[in-house]
Amino acid sequence: MAKELRLPFKDSDKEIELRTGANIPWIFDKEGELGFRDREQAMIAELCGCDGVVLATGGGAVMRDENRRALHAGGRVVYLHASVEQQVGRTARDRNRPLLRTANPEKTLRDLLALRDPLYREIADLVVETDERPPRMVVLDILERLQRLPPR
Numbered sequence: 001m002a003k004e005l006r007l008p009f010k011d012s013d014k015e016i017e018l019r020t021g022a023n024i025p026w027i028f029d030k031e032g033e034l035g036f037r038d039r040e041q042a043m044i045a046e047l048c049g050c051d052g053v054v055l056a057t058g059g060g061a062v063m064r065d066e067n068r069r070a071l072h073a074g075g076r077v078v079y080l081h082a083s084v085e086q087q088v089g090r091t092a093r094d095r096n097r098p099l100l101r102t103a104n105p106e107k108t109l110r111d112l113l114a115l116r117d118p119l120y121r122e123i124a125d126l127v128v129e130t131d132e133r134p135p136r137m138v139v140l141d142i143l144e145r146l147q148r149l150p151p152r
């Protein structure tokens with residue numbers, strides 16, 4: 001998306017890691033999820049204040065009202081939907097997701113999606129299906145649909 005739009009790309013997880021000099025599992029270990037969420041909220045507030053960037057947030061950012069408000073006010077919001085089945089496949093070999101270190105990651109993903117899906121939809125200007133669609137196709141779909149959105 002960012003390449004197509006010739007805009008800088010920021011990922012809030014990566015920015016938190018750069019700023020703290022620690023990776024996300026380490027932050028969860030030392031400060032707990034609450035510590036990570038506070039860092040995430042501060043980073044999202046900062047990044048939402050930037051003009052002309054494509055921002056990817058961590059999947060849990062939407063749980064805080066302050067983040068939802070900052071994202072909605074900061075620009076267009078695109079919800080990249082993926083089914084639980086796809087999420088299981090995409091995260092299976094990812095060791096960097098502390099919330100998925102559970103006995104049943106599929107159930108965890110299902111429970112998280114049930115909580116989060118309505119919140120993603122609450123702030124999304126666009127909901128885009130990503131199951132069985134390569135990133136390139138998802139990007140073209142988003143670009144086309146962004147152009148057709150009425151001004152806010």
Ligand SMILES: Nc1ncnc2c1ncn2[C@@H]1O[C@H](COP(=O)(O)OP(=O)(O)OP(=O)(O)O)[C@@H](O)[C@H]1O
Binds near residue numbers: 130
């Ligand atoms: N449309 C897609 N089709 C197939 N695989 C995909 C697609 N989009 C992303 N993936 C893969 O899914 C995995 C997770 O994607 P990514 O790291 O971008 O997640 P994320 O959106 O940053 O997650 P989070 O929001 O929780 O940080 C990666 O291996 C990525 O290549």
Ligand SMILES: O=C(O)C1=C[C@@H](O)[C@@H](O)[C@H](O)C1
Binds near residue numbers: 024098
């Ligand atoms: O879904 C989540 O809650 C998370 C997703 C990742 O992007 C990281 O922000 C962190 O692992 C938490």
